[in-house]
Amino acid sequence: MILSNSWFFMLFAPYFCCMESTLDPVLTPEMLSFEAFKKSVLEDYRIALMSREVSLLGRREVLTGKAKFGIFGDGKEIAQVALAKFFQKGDFRSGYYRDQTLMFAMGTSNVEDYFAQLYSDVENDPYSGGKNMNAHFATAFVNEKGEWHDLVNRFNISADIAPTAGQMARALGLAYASKCFKQSKHKDLFSNLSNDGNEVCFCTIGDASTSEGQFWEVINAAGVLQIPLAIFVYDDGYGISVPTKLQTTKGSISEALQGLQKETNTNGIKIFTVKGWDYAALCEVFEQGITYTRNTHVPVVFHVQELTQPQGHSTSGSHERYKSTERLQWEREWDGIKKMREWLLLNELSNEPDLQIFEAQVKQAVRDAKLRAWNKYIAPINEKLKQGVALAYQGLSQDDLLIAQQLTQELISNREPLKRDIFRALHLVLEKIPNHPNKNGVLEFLSNYHTEQAPYYSKNLYNEGPKSTLNVAGVPAIINADATTLNGYEILNHYFDELFTSNPLVYAFGEDLGNIGDVNQGFAGLQIKYGADRIFDTGIREQSIMGQAHGMAMRGLRPIAEIQYLDYLLYGLQTLSDDVATLHYRSNGLQSSPVIIRTRGHRLEGIFHSGSPMGVIINALRGMYICVPRNMVQAVGMYNTLLAGNDPALLIECLNGYRLKEQMPTNLMSFKVALGVPEIIREGNDITIVSYGSTIRIIEDAALRLAEMGIDCEIIDVQTLLPFDIHHQILASLKKTNRIVFVDEDVPGGGSAYMYQQVLEVQGGYKWLDATARTISAKAHRPAYASDGDYFSKPNTEEIIEKIKEMMSE
16 A cells, blocks of 8 residues: 555654653654654665664674674564654663564664673673674663662663573563652652653564463563553564464463453453564554553563574574475565565655665665674784784794694684684694793783683673672671660661661562561561562562562562572572672673572472572572571661662571570661671680571580580681682681681581682682591471471481591591
8 A cells, every 4th residue: 555644654653753852752744754764664674774784794793713603683674663752761671582683674783793791801892891692682770889870861772582482581570660769758868760650661472482381471571550551572583493383272362361461351462463574564563562561560562473593593403404395485475674665666666776775775784884893802902912823932042943834724714713722722832832932022922812811711701890789898786785685687677677778779579478467477567668569479479579579670679579488499599590690790890689589498398388499599600699688687777787788698598496585786777797707606616607597506516515525626607608718717717716617507518518628729728638528408308397307317416526526536
């Protein structure tokens, strides 16, 4: 159908009014002119062409060896240029690795930066510093000081992850934060973080990934919460090689979701369907749905159908292996760029000669940008290669020079050398010519080059600037002689009460946390006092609770999210491990998530309520801090410390400590426990016992009995496992006692083995041993039920006594 003026005004006037500024939309005559419309459409076509050429050239760069792996957004170009029209300043994206066209259209990426990431250029990849694979985007949420930027006046791209559907949980939190800001009584304090909660979170996902549990958990949570979340499901008919009919009930995600459709007087979601090759329809449907969710906070799902994937899933394989001849022919005929080109000609927005010139110019511009990116990447490597080879040849005899030339020939002739190739070749030269006359010069070069390059790949696992939690100094608890004695949960309750009074950024939520004040009463009565908008209950959905907290924290709030029991952490571990723990690292310091995950655990009763999977946690959550307080006063000090920094943390309260009596500090809000600094609970000279959490009390009991036998135990509470004893205080104790044992409730080879490795290997403690170091852990199985099950499954006083007596007799 030929484009009509009425169609143009109806469809494009709404978005033209806000193209110049999303804050003060102005409708000018120029914007309403047909020429302005034509210019805008041709610009969309240019971006689509540019993105397709990036995909084609990117695949070639991988297949010729210049890049390691490539995954591209070809086939989704038209949907994404349409989508970009309705992404406003202040909005957030939680997407996946097919979104390159959207990024180009919004100006948050360009071709040169895209290829810099494809080449893993640590100096020029602006999204991850060379750490993440291609098409994983990010914009800066925080500055170098850890302070939040003015997020209201920029396009906000949360750092991408590769796990399928992993972006869903984070998207829930990013959208929920808008609801928090809209309901807040402190809006004047958050003017740089939100414009009265009017921001939408755009979440993109491939159709096959909607089979993941995260998708369904988040869709359900969003429908309950009623938040401005716009989900775009890109449907090209396959999940790698598996067709949709084998993935999704009824072969259609929009049909499968119909039971969640919002109706009058219900919550739920709004569902839209649209063809991914139909530029005009995409603009119209996206405008309608995004305006709806922005105005109503009802989540929307766009099922974008009939998309193609011209190059297949990735550079790892060919789609010709699993697509029929008929399917491949259909994809060629219904390719979005081809259909948009036909539409441009049909509506006389351009002509064939002009389009051919236009397309050639776009392709050349992409090639030029790619070449600039490659030269920026390869030039410094080639320079180092020349320097290193020259040093390796220096001073050699004719025979040795021939050997060196043979060993470096492959390196010199390689048009795409890697840094590691330089290290390998030069080390081989020194190995094969052991009396190399310039050995020291070569080694100095290699050392300097390594010192220069290695930090790029390791930095920013945690905050390293002023907001590093490690910069928070410890402040001792002040406990007067007449201090009030309370149950542990009552101390927490007093603390949370004062915290919510003093810090409007803090929110708390979890299963049973709001109405009843959590199962152990730490929040008892506080929802009534501070409102259900700040202290609230959730459904039983640990994965999305973690994402909800993560997204809120990324937007500058300070959520305390609860996993009711430590054993249930496994439900949320993927989000914590792949997303929260890696955020600061994979964004190269551009983004932070200072979320606090609160849970309780260790000793209770039975296989599924007594777990202490510290080995799993330590290894899965590098990038988070792991706090293991022995009592609730210590927990308070850790909360204060964590809230003063910008790093995420897991804090595990002792489940059997809530009703133990403790004295209330007078400096409840200023007392801080420095992370990575152990505390000596009992001084002694004969043996050092290292532990944490609930086990400390069992060790204290054992130490009293051992003292009667003449054995003087020193007990050290590590307080945090990540970081661990940063000042080597445990080593100092070992130098005094010359014997050490590590005790915890994890399985053999878990947390106790980790502490053992840190002290004996990292700190060099093995040099000071007069007896074999020991670990005392739980048994290899899950803890059995009831008190006797606990006694025979986990370390007990008698077992500790016998092990220590054995050590003292060596």
